[in-house]
Amino acid sequence: MLVVGLTGGIATGKSTVSTLLRERNVPIIDADVLARQVVAPGTPALKRITAHFGANILQPDGSLDRAKLGSIVFADETQRKKLNSIVHPAVRRAMLWGVVKCWVRGERVCVLDVPLLIEGGLWKFVAHVVVVYCSPELQLQRLMKRDSSSRENASARLNAQLPIAEKVEYADVVIDNSGSLHDLEAQVNSLITKMHRRAGWTWTIGWLIPPIGLISAAWTLVWRAVARARTTSIKQKPGLT
Template sequence: MTQIIGLTGGIATGKSTVSAMLAAAGLPIVDADKIAWQVEGPGQPTTAKLAAHFGPKTLLADGSLNRKWLGQQVFHDADKLAALTKITRMPIQQAMFTAIVAAGANRPAAVVLDVPLLYEGGWDHICDQVIVVAAPEPVVLTRLMARNGLSEADARARMMSQLPLAEKVQRADVVIDNGENVDKTRTAVLKWLKTMIN
């Protein structure tokens, strides 16, 4: 029977690294971020609703979301973040469920739901197990500032917009530490994969 495995973590903890390792091992991945980009693509109804709510600066010249500008708006304002979530949650959920069904069609051992806001969105309720990827806060802060070109204040605002990593770790079935080096992370992933096979 195919299990549904939730994969999450704090922002910039290295969840994508673990997701890539699981994909390389042959597990199908349902990536919430990729689905969100499709749902919020140029010409999509959700994109039009976001533009109507947040104004003309929401869109770039090609009709795609001005994600950097929108991020600056919502990650410093809880009401704006709630409005964005209200507009996007249902269409993303519908697309996610469609993708889950498609990923499970060939009855793999597991389908991995790669969801940054897994607990916040209630996706843990449909998962057989949840893996949380963790890293120390100073490491996360440095990674996030470098990866996204953010100031420390902007990086901390994004970190604080999510459920605290410590709470995710406490609720997890499996915790993978990605704070040191990729080899240690790979060893932990392979150890977990053996539990799926046996």
């Protein structure tokens, strides 16, 4: 099974691409959805969050008060790291379980929709990285329109993230969302064709004979680590930075 990582920057259109893929029956494992599920009432992650931050970060119904927790972690990097140390592992376990379920169903492809695919290092664990791109200026304009925010506030949010140009450096496929919805749909259709071609017939062997699938996955991890190390080495040479 081909595991593909989908990412992008804020307001580049990643969610739209994810929706288009889902409409075309491509299995999507959405990290944002999982991030909410793993902190639902009664979950181990929410219990750990409550133990650390106190019961005042809960709503009357026992659910997480995201606004109240956000006011704490965004003002304190140490607290933010603590929250991430609780939530991120839970999300990763849920994502892994989602991949396993896709494999059991015999899916040829599944897509991990992860906003922080690059920043979190998860790009190393997928066979294909897809980045949804638009120019920084267009990204800024879309963010201002979407959130009805000032240019200053929108710029501050963009500056707090990894620049989209740097994410593109990790991409196997770049989807340029600078044009119309029709253009975007054409690129998504092309991506689906590429993914199924990349999966090929070998996915059947990996599904029927699990050890071969595991060997293939291990090879992907090694190949990505070597390829990225080479890229980093080239960038660090004098005259190429």
